[in-house]
Amino acid sequence: MKTEALRTGDLSLNLTKLHLSDSGSYTCTVRGFSMGIKKELRVTGIKLQVKGQQLTLKPPVDTDQRSEVKLFMFLVPTERFPSWATALLVLLPVGLLVSGALLLHFRHYFMSVYQVKVDSGAESVQLPCKTTAHLPEDAKVEWRNRDDRKVHVYQNGSDQPEQQDRDYRGRTEMKRNLLKTGDLSLTLKYLTDRNSNIYTCTVYNREEHILMKKQVELQVRVCRVEVKEGEESVQLPFKTTSNLPEDATVKWRRYEPSYRRVHVYQNRSDRPEKQDQVYKDRTKMKKDLLKTGDLSLILKYPKETDAGRYWCAVYNQDKYILRAKTVKLKVRLQYEDTERRSVCP
DSSP: OOTTHHHHOOOOOOOOSOOGGGOEEEEEEEEEEETTEEEEEEEEEEEEEEETTEEEEEOOSBOOOOOOOOOEEEEOOTTTSOHHHHHHHHHHHHHHHHHHHHHHHTHHHHHOOEEEEEETTOSEEEEOOBOOSOOOTTOEEEEEETTOOEEEEEETTEEOGGGSOGGGTTSEEEOTTHHHHOBOOEEEESOOGGGOEEEEEEEEOTTOOEEEEEEEEEEEEOEEEEEETTOSEEEEOOBOOSOOOTTOEEEEEEEESSOEEEEEEETTEEOGGGSOGGGTTTEEEOTTHHHHOBOOEEEESOOGGGOEEEEEEEEOTTOOEEEEEEEEEEEEOTTOOOOOOOBOO
């Protein structure tokens, strides 16, 4: 059969060195899984008849596909025309029939992308990728996002953190013995809406040929907070685990509609000299925040111009992200009487 038969849909069979004994009824069967359900497509009654100097193909008689199958008759001089070419011509309409039916039957399986949803600020999420196929011991597993940035690389029997994009370092993890178990799922830690993306898991052999590929779409839901202009304060919530290092740095920033440095906590104290003037004396964080894991920000006297997307990130000494969360703030005008609505996990 041709290489990449499933990708191209050409499932034609090339039968060489024909003999009279090759005459008979042939069946083409394709099996797969769609959304966890086993699917099977079968084309039966493909009759091959070899008659000395004449070759006949009879159409399938047991198929539920609404496709036309033409009857081909070939007068073939057995010595002057290669038998392999004869077989290829005979089985060509069969390949067209099966490929068309295959694409119709499995279109959701081949075109669908598995979706995962999680809240911004969540500790972690798993991007599933499993296979029952036998994988070689020297296979390479690579996770990339749709921007072609390397999220995680497993090669030569171990993780390769030096190959992954800096934004993902210290935030990804794969299981042990993954090539033996076939569980190539990726755990991604400390989610923000910036991590909403389509991630692709690809397995290569030693020659860099693709053995399998799977896509997962990650949707990170953003925490939304609403407040009326002129109120005394509003809280942008962020609570995480309490095992943060004492030398960690916490930064609150607004990155939409324009970039602003909102609040910085560093060296165990607030750093007002590092925030933008518009937020001077208007922000506050709680005491012992690294011990408690409560990184929420109090913003005083919210104004309409404060609306936007806020991002809080915790960094270690090497400037790698340890925790992160996005909060969308909406500030309503005084004359708006709509109820205050906040949606935050």
